[in-house]
Amino acid sequence: MVDGATILQATKRPRLIRWSVALAALAGAVVLPQFVNAYVTEVATTALLYVVLCLGLNIVVGYAGLLDLGYAAFFAVGAYTSGILTAEFGFNFWLTIPVAMAAACVAGIIIGAPTLRLRSDYLAIVTLGFGEIVRxxxxxxxxxxxxxxxxxxxRPEIFGFKLMQVQHFYYAFLVLALLTAFVCLSVERSRMGRAWFYVRYDEDAAAGIGINRVSAKLQAYMMGAVIASVAGCLYAAKMTAISPESFTFNQSLLILLGVVLGGMGRIPGVVLGAILVALLPEVLRGAGTYRPLVTAVALLAIMLFRPNGLWPDKRV
Amino acid sequence: MALLEVRDLRLSFGGLKVLHDISFSVEKGAINSLIGPNGAGKTSLFNCLTGFYKPKGGSIRLGGRPIMGLAPHRITALGLARTFQNIRLFKEMSVLENVMSGQHCRSRHGIVSAILHLPSQLREEERIRAVGTHWLDFVGIAEHAHRLAGGLSYGDQRRLELARALASTPELILLDEPAAGLNEREKLDLVHLIRRIREETGITVLLIEHDMGLVMQVSEKIVVFDYGQKIAEGRPEVVRVDPRVIEAYLGSED
Structure with a gap:
């Protein structure tokens, strides 16, 4: 028998370190734009966009274990809903967010309800098709x-202040990323979060113990969709112009890559993966035409030597 | 009225008849067993009772309510829990998280209240954890609560599976070969545990078992299967000397 105090100490120390690292990273993220030029801020904003998208997809892929190859479709639903409502109908930007969330939910149900009964590989093909259909x-x-x-x-206004510059959007995406991480963390440790893991690890055992697997999967799918749609709203506002080419299959793959690269199922790993996906093309700019080759070799190396991701879930 | 009432249950896969017009019942508060040679259809029957297989005909009633054709999670919610022949734990999750899964169908808070950290959601989480800890304690593995389920010894994994099923607060628990792979000592503990389930919780037990000694020791009634048919039913001492049962197990002389 181990007494309570020892267990508490053993679990507390790493937690303290973890929170210190997270706080330091956050402090770094807050002051970053003050020290770098607009180009770096732009890249960092893209990285934050990927953090939000990867955290959202992680709910579907990492928590519930559903392979989704068309996640960019929900990103598109959010961006177009917000874009059309502000540009064509003069809606206030902030009011378009709940509308976009509702639209993503409806899209999630339309595609999810009939297909989430399928096993993983079939689902992957259906979501791939869905992504292309939306585009x-x-x-x-x-x-x-x-x-x-x-x-x-x-462009959105907040308390009379109009978000215009790269820096403004950097902070807007930072807030969204933090909010998403908080939401994911809360749900991961709740009844529904556990249900997703039960379904992911053993679907039949989960059903046998009283979990409605279709409903659990559908909720994961919808929650992922809602997060992507909110990211889409802010993305549309930042770009002021969007085109179907922003939401290709490649985009879905990049988001999935971020989730798998960092270590799916766990928030720090997913954040790391998302940042890498955003930074890799910039860092490798010097490689010129060899860039795709270098990227591919780097990814293969990571998958060979760290098959569970760079910062994997300790459980696996 | 019997807690579990099975009438004329038929199951077939394509042209293969797996269960032929099976009828039997389990009284509330009983410990009953299903026995029979390999391939007799015992696990198939469990899968019908728990909604994993869809029978071709007949009826299954739990506490008077028809449950045939319902999805597995609905049946669990109505008070029928099970364990699996080959242990099916969530191996990559902690022991406590495993046993907490049993309370899923007894709780209701979803995504939104988890995000908002509602007080009622926090209380519910607290309750789920307390119920889980209670059942871990009941089967005697509470000190392993924070270990990974896959890292437990085989005997403890069997106990955890039992605790997980009990944590859904069932009226009837189906145990599919709970003694498989256990040594003599662990089997004795299991007999003790099965008796405690009834005595301390009032939960009715129906088990499938190959270990005759164990079956004879714990059950008041035994139902014997062979080739998908019920060939005998009754008290252990009666079933033990039934010529049809002896024939099924040992073969007839001619």
């Missing part, structure tokens, strides 16, 4: 601006 619809509708996209999206 092609956006290309062909008038309201989405067709292939050339949607322009003239309003």
């Amino acid at each position: 092609i619809i956006a290309r062909n509708l008038d309201i989405t601006g067709g292939a050339s996209g949607l322009v003239g999206i309003e």
Whole structure:
């Protein structure tokens, strides 16, 4: 028998270190724009966008174990909903967020309800198709601006202050990333979060112990969709112009890459993976035309030597 | 009225008949057993009772309520829990998290209240953890609560699976070969544990078991299966000398 105090100490110390590292990283992120030029801030903003998207996809892939190859579709649903409502109908940006969330939920149910009964590989193909369908619809509708996209999206205002510069959006994405991490952490440690892990590790045992697997999967899928849609709203506001080419299969793959690269299922790993996905193309800019080759070799090396990701879940 | 009432249950896979018109019942508060040679259809019957297989006909009633055709999670929520023949734990999760899964169908807070950290959600989490700890304590593995389930010894994994099923606060628990792979000492502990389940919680037990000694020791009634048919039913001392049962196990002389 180990007495309570020893267990408490053993679990407390790493937790203290973990929180110190997280706080230091946060402090670094807060002051970063004061020390670097606009280009670096721009790249860092992209990194934060990927943090939000990867955390969202991690709920689907990492928690519930569903392979989703069309996640960018929900990102697109958010961006287009917000973009159309502000540019065409003069909506206030902040009001478009709940509408986009609702739209993502509906899209999640439409695609998820019939397909989440399928086992993983079939689901992957259906989501792949869904991603392409959304992109092609956006290309062909008038309201989405067709292939050339949607322009003239309003910049958001907050308490009379208009978000204009790269720095402003950097902080907006930082707040969104923190909020997403908080939401993920809260849910991960709750009843529904555990249910996702039960379903991921043994679907039949989960059903046998009283978990509605289809409902659990659908909720993971919808929650992932909602997070992507909120990221999409802010992305549209930052870019002021969006086109279907921002939401390709490649985009879905990059987000998935971030989740797998860092170590799916665990928030610090996913954040690390997301940052790497955003930084890699910039760091490798010097490699010129060899860039795709160098990227591929680097990724293969990581997957060979750290198959569970760079910062894996201790459970696996 | 019997707690579990099975009437004329039929199951087939394609042209293969697995269960032929099975009828039996389990009284509330009883410890009953299903025995039979390998392939007799015992686990298939469990899978029908728990909703994993869809029977072709007949009826299954739990406390008077028809449960046939319901999804497995609905049946668990109505008070019928099970363990698996080959242990099916969530090996990558902690022992406590495993046993907490049993309370899923007895709790209700979802994503939104978890994000908002509602007081009622926190209380519910507290309760789920307390119930889990209680059952770990009941089966005697509370000191391993924070270890990974996959790292437990085989005997403790069996106990954990039992604790997990008990944590869903069932009325009836189905144990699929709980003694498989246990040594003599562990089997004795199991007999003790099964008796405690009934005496301390009032939960009814139905088990599938190959170990005749154990079956004869714990059960008041035994149902014997062979080739998907019920060939005998009754008290252990009656079943033990039934010629049909002896034939099923040892073969007939001619």
